Amino acid sequence: MRSLYFRVFLITLYTILISSFLGFYVANVYYHWSLKPYQDEKLFGTLLHVKGHIEAHPEAMGDTLRASAELGYQLYAYDEAGNDLYYGRDFAKKDLGNGVKAQVLEGGQYHGIAGFPNKAFSSGYFDNTLSNTVGVQVTAGADRYALFLRHDSNVHFDELRTFFFFMFMLTVLFSVPYFMLSTRYLVQPIVQLKEATKRIAQGQYKLRLPTRRKDEIGELASHFQTMSMELERADQRTKEFVANVSHEIHSPLASIQGYADSLLGKESDPARVREYAAIIGQETRHLATLSRQLLLLSTLDHADQTTEKKSFPLQPQLRQTLQLLEWQLAEKEIAVRLLVPSGMQVHGDEVLLMQVWSNLLSNAVKYIPAGRAIQIQGHIEDGCSVIRISDTGDGIPEEHLPFIYDRFYRADKARERKSGSTGLGLSIVQRIVHQHGGTIGVESRSGAGTTFTVSLPLESGKQVNILPFNPFFKL
Numbered sequence: 436m437r438s439l440y441f442r443v444f445l446i447t448l449y450t451i452l453i454s455s456f457l458g459f460y461v462a463n464v465y466y467h468w469s470l471k472p473y474q475d476e477k478l479f480g481t482l483l484h485v486k487g488h489i490e491a492h493p494e495a496m497g498d499t500l501r502a503s504a505e506l507g508y509q510l511y512a513y514d515e516a517g518n519d520l521y522y523g524r525d526f527a528k529k530d531l532g533n534g535v536k537a538q539v540l541e542g543g544q545y546h547g548i549a550g551f552p553n554k555a556f557s558s559g560y561f562d563n564t565l566s567n568t569v570g571v572q573v574t575a576g577a578d579r580y581a582l583f584l585r586h587d588s589n590v591h592f593d594e595l596r597t598f599f600f601f602m603f604m605l606t607v608l609f610s611v612p613y614f615m616l617s618t619r620y621l622v623q624p625i626v627q628l629k630e631a632t633k634r635i636a637q638g639q640y641k642l643r644l645p646t647r648r649k650d651e652i653g654e655l656a657s658h659f660q661t662m663s664m665e666l667e668r669a670d671q672r673t674k675e676f677v678a679n680v681s682h683e684i685h686s687p688l689a690s691i692q693g694y695a696d697s698l699l700g701k702e703s704d705p706a707r708v709r710e711y712a713a714i715i716g717q718e719t720r721h722l723a724t725l726s727r728q729l730l731l732l733s734t735l736d737h738a739d740q741t742t743e744k745k746s747f748p749l750q751p752q753l754r755q756t757l758q759l760l761e762w763q764l765a766e767k768e769i770a771v772r773l774l775v776p777s778g779m780q781v782h783g784d785e786v787l788l789m790q791v792w793s794n795l796l797s798n799a800v801k802y803i804p805a806g807r808a809i810q811i812q813g814h815i816e817d818g819c820s821v822i823r824i825s826d827t828g829d830g831i832p833e834e835h836l837p838f839i840y841d842r843f844y845r846a847d848k849a850r851e852r853k854s855g856s857t858g859l860g861l862s863i864v865q866r867i868v869h870q871h872g873g874t875i876g877v878e879s880r881s882g883a884g885t886t887f888t889v890s891l892p893l894e895s896g897k898q899v900n901i902l903p904f905n906p907f908f909k910l
Contacts, residue, residue, distance in 0.1 A: 447618065459556065463557070471558075474548055475547075478586065479544075479571070493575035508587055509526065509568075514580050526564060530565055531566050535570070539571065539572055543572070547570070568583040625652070627656075640664070640666060687719070744782055745782070746782045746894050748780055750777055752785065753792055753811060763800045763801075769808065771809045771811070772808065772811070779820065780893075787870070790863060791867050795887050807828055808826070811825075819892050819893060825886040829884075830879045833880070840862055841862065872892050875887065875889050875890075
């Protein structure tokens with residue numbers, strides 16, 4: 436399997452070769468279309484000057500042609516007797532037809548450079564052939580000649596050929612190491628990301644990636660590192676969750692097993708049997724509550740965002756929740772004040788929102804001392820239904836507030852375990868509220884009570900009529 440490093444190097448090399456190939460092709464097309472006629476015209480002008488000098492000084496024709504050859508031209512003269520005269524470097528190919536010679540000898544003009552065949556990858560400029568010339572009739576005294584002329588490319592470009600050859604070779608020699616370094620610069624971070632994926636797959640989340648780069652690879656590395664941190668936190672939360680679940684299940688099971696073994700004893704008196712049976716029942720109910728809440732959390736974590744929702748009155752649902760807590764409220768002589776307008780509505784899933792009010796109110800009833808009070812307020816604000824549930828209990832210590840929504844978190848583990856709390860209620864509440872696109876906040880101070888504020892968006896475009904409300908709820 437070819438490495439990415441090798442592939443990028445090859446692609447870069449291919450790109451240069453193909454670009455050079457296309458560039459030469461386009462330049463050659465331009466030469467045939469524009470430069471070749473211009474070169475033909477320029478050489479023909481030079482030939483006319485040579486002709487004029489010969490006709491002005493016919494006795495010096497030979498000297499004139501030799502001098503022109505020394506200036507960098509190749510010349511060919513054809514006389515009426517059929518003699519061939521060459522000056523300058525020999526033509527590699529003498530492919531000029533007799534018809535062309537006869538035509539020029541009779542006074543015609545020959546533009547062999549302009550009419551040289553067009554080739555896709557050959558300009559024709561360096562083709563040292565007799566047909567690649569310009570020709571004109573020359574009269575030297577009583578004799579007539581057909582004179583043909585072209586540039587001697589060796590004279591004009593011999594040094595340049597050497598120069599360009601060395602320039603090309605040096606360019607290649609200098610380019611290859613540069614290509615290798617630049618390819619390494621591009622590929623190395625990707626190789627590091629590949630190695631990082633292997634480490635993450637093995638459970639290693641401490642990564643050092645090139646996040647200082649200011650390009651797309653740097654951004655990718657930064658996002659990748661953030662992803663790794665999130666995966667590490669998720670993995671840690673999963674491990675903590677599994678450990679907490681194991682602990683929460685193990686404790687009641689151990690109690691059930693211990694008291695069940697005691698009941699099997701031969702000398703158990705009826706009072707002790709009833710006591711043990713009551714404890715076993717309590718622990719069984721705790722396990723049942725825990726399993727229900729775990730199932731609900733799992734359902735919420737994988738719930739479809741297209742949950743069916745509707746608008747419904749809030750006050751009747753709150754009344755129903757309070758009725759379910761009636762015996763606890765009466766036992767602790769807790770006063771409840773319900774300040775929710777009769778016409779106030781919320782938009783959401785009735786069953787899930789019932790869980791929100793049940794958890795918040797049951798927590799308030801469970802943890803505030805006897806004789807205190809609970810107040811439930813509701814109003815519409817900025818297109819949202821805002822519900823505040825306040826109590827006059829002892830409050831939550833400030834250092835515990837950031838963690839109250841964590842699963843299995845308990846501010847007072849001993850007291851809450853004894854009360855039958857699973858530590859999942861507020862996690863469920865937060866998940867349901869967020870699933871409805873709402874927010875939940877808490878304000879609390881030790882000795883000053885606690886207030887939970889739930890804000891739920893109303894149905895878009897819904898008009899709400901608020902009716903007067905009864906500020907006191909009677910059990």
